[in-house]
Amino acid sequence: MVGKIDYKSAGDHALVAEFGNEISKAINDQVRGLSYLLENEPVKGIVETVPTYRSLMIHYNPLIIDQMSLIAELKKREEKLENLELPPPMVTEIPTLYGGEYGPDLEDVANHAGMTEGEVIKIHSSGEYLIYMLGFTPGFPYLGGMDSRIAAPRLKNPRRRIDKGSVGIADKQTGIYSLDSPGGWKLIGWTPVSLFEPGAEKPFLLKAGDYIKFRPINQDEYEKIRQAIEAGRNKWKTYPKKTEKGSM
Template identity: 60%
Template sequence: MYETTRYLAAGDHALVMEFGNEIADAINQKIRAMSLAIEQENIQGISELVPTYRSMMIHYDPLMISGENLTRQLRRLEQQLADIQLPPPRVTVIPTLYGGEYGPDLATVAGHNQLTEAAVIEKHTSREYLIYMLGFTPGFPYLGGMDPAIATPRLATPRTKIRGGSVGIAGSQTGIYSIDSPGGWQLIGWTPVPLYDPEAATPILLKAGNYVKFEAVSQADYEAMKPQLQNRTYTCREYPFIPGGDGHA
């Protein structure tokens, strides 16, 4: 984390607050607190907040507020972040079918790390992953905390179409493709749970600042889930995140 937050102009309609140059929980906490502080302050002229791993872009209307005035108000809010109470994070359990047609690159990840496929699955499902941000496509979660023992480089040649719900690994990151899209991540599994449903009351399943826990399920489990998935009544299991917990609830 930087000793002093950097305020950078991004044209005449946006400002970037840069908190550090690494992926870290402390930076994520500050970004979340700052986002909440801005929302509570309801600064006139701000149209959108775009949080990332280490920064946040604030879009604003220069006819309603100047960049200088906005920066001044943001600096004031930043000094008050210790008073911001973030909502307790929760863990969403994502049922996942691993390997085979659902995870065509599982063998590649196993071979790259000199592990069995079962060991890759065990390591991938053993962690609670912090959702640092959503992006790339609607609802795509960028997750932190993957076991480095299963880190694997991206594909040399990206696929032109990846099925929505595919669970992948790229370097030291893991994530879930929220919709059909191109991509170069190593695919190890697939979840039938939609991360983005434009017709749902809450179109985006996951929220930045919460956690994801992958749970390996069988084909039989999937078949049993299908009726609820088809009529949109399936609900992922959730539980409170406990720092230092064992990842089970």
Template identity: 40%
Template sequence: MGNSLEPGNIPAVNFYPLGDAAIILEFGDHINRLTHQHIQATTEFLDQHPFPGLVEYVPAFTTLTIFYDPWIVSQRGSRNPYDAVMAYLAEMPYFEESSPEKSELKAIEIPVCYGGKFGPDLLYVANLHGLKPKDIIKLHTQTTYLVYMIGFAPGFPFLGGMNPAIAAPRKDKPRPRVPAGSVGIAGKQTGVYPIQTPGGWQLIGQTPLLLFNPHRDRPSLLQPGDQVQFVAITEKQFTKKKEATHEH
């Protein structure tokens, strides 16, 4: 059974235990920027003020799961570990607006070669809406997207803000192999496959960038809270950028 707090002017935040070493913070049931801001503010505070025993946290669309070491937590007081962590979380000022610096950052540009072998479903998405492929490309590139969460596969960004005019259903039968860098649409969301993996999103293009590289200091190119801008490129530019990317 969970607990809840009603901080300021946002909906109650619910707390639920997850086993004996984690707590789920539920910030609501709607995906929106305000919910995302409060989750980001919480993670920023935990980064700056980690409590003894904190192992890691995992942000999602509307939740934040906090993992802790019960043994370490239990050494610092008479409360059981769950109650001790709950007491700490209840005192956190993480319900304030997240710092404005993040929103003022320039969007990360993701070059994409649309259509053809790079985006085999572009024509399908265009026909679905009675548009031309160039219209889909225009609508897809004119938006600045927000990275709500990383999930499904290492480095896979779920992006919010896509124009609903180009929304498309997932494929009835997922592809067994989707090339790394493929840009897809599923429902009202868009995202990028960072590694080759099965997938059922409608593929409209591909980027030559490596969104996930385990050998980098920060393996995932994108992080929750980042802003993304897609930029259309030619096949020649794609090849040149891909060669340059793999040289490093």
């Protein structure tokens, strides 16, 4: 079911199409749906669209289309959203070396959860996480669906520098740092896979609306993957998500 879409002005060159006011997969699916629809049936004048948790921001060129006409064009397409056949989302595997020097806060997270480090790893790597949106820094995924049993508060003193590839937990969220940056997430592991390579032909590994799955690896495997990546060979796996039917 597609609910009522609220069109909200964000100045004279951007418009927000809002589907609801909560973080939920159902609402995010609708955002993904509109984004997909506009890719396939473009409206002249749209420059780019930015999917977020519960809305799609549409950046457009006001010299080509004014806001009122843009809203009219979007409304014409609303009906099609109901029966839209979306391709299945993709799942990208993120090989992750948990604990030790790569995940200095794993012990802390385990203590907080009252379980062993192994149990935290098992829970963290068992789910497929929906990428609600990318932002904060280029390529950083806002992930949903973490098991609340391993939730842990942010660090009281944020680190001045966190290496890119670090996998962390902040409250009920989990994420991967896409750039070296300061941050307060509790770090539980590290992946050699790069989410963002500015100079590459395909600079981004992930896309909003797709999923990621963490796969625990050991030091040997980590080294092999790292060497393969350095040699320019992709070593990660991407596959269509199974349980999804492909329609909203």
